Amino acid sequence: MIEELCSQGVEEVFATPHFYPENGETPSDFVKRRQVSCGKLVSNPFYPHIHLGAEVSICAEIAGIDGLALLKLGKTPYILLEPPYEDWQEWVYQTIFAVEAKHKLKPVIAHVDRYFDIVRDKKKIWRLAELGYTIQINTSVFRKSRFHPVYKLIKEYDRIILGTDTHNMTSRPPRIEEKILRKKIGASKWHEMNNYSKDLFGGVNG
Numbered sequence: 001m002i003e004e005l006c007s008q009g010v011e012e013v014f015a016t017p018h019f020y021p022e023n024g025e026t027p028s029d030f031v032k033r034r035q036v037s038c039g040k041l042v043s044n045p046f047y048p049h050i051h052l053g054a055e056v057s058i059c060a061e062i063a064g065i066d067g068l069a070l071l072k073l074g075k076t077p078y079i080l081l082e083p084p085y086e087d088w089q090e091w092v093y094q095t096i097f098a099v100e101a102k103h104k105l106k107p108v109i110a111h112v113d114r115y116f117d118i119v120r121d122k123k124k125i126w127r128l129a130e131l132g133y134t135i136q137i138n139t140s141v142f143r144k145s146r147f148h149p150v151y152k153l154i155k156e157y158d159r160i161i162l163g164t165d166t167h168n169m170t171s172r173p174p175r176i177e178e179k180i181l182r183k184k185i186g187a188s189k190w191h192e193m194n195n196y197s198k199d200l201f202g203g204v205n206g
């Protein structure tokens, strides 16, 4: 996957393995396990720099977990939070607020494009934008029709970052699809999103 990203011109990678608090693993045990996996990576000076993070599943108890900040995205103050795959209720927002307030972390909401087909009232998705959160959209959004409501969000909101959500080389391979995406969202939006990403994550070491 890293080689493939490299061939697509990627210079920096935020690796975000899933963290499921319901599995009973603590953030520090997760970080140890992640370090073991990371140690198996072949080092190559031409490969992108890899920052370690996590994709933290939002469940009611996450704000109360000690050491949640260990899961942030590299040395940034951001944490990638994955909303549940159900019609969002108020507790989802309250949990996001609590993560922010208690752990002094800045939430990034994962693959929001996926929830347009799950959350019935689309205003609930727009609420994330109204609250000013950074929203991550999967590059696979290029497969959706240009009339899909996610494009309205992309067009009108300016705190959006892209992610590949890559899991493997078969069903969910790393695909940036810059050409198709640029065509669908427009070159200026593409640049805006990339510049915003650089503002958030550029220049972080480690």
Ligand SMILES: [Fe+2]
Pocket: 055, 082, 110, 111
């Ligand atoms: Fe996810």
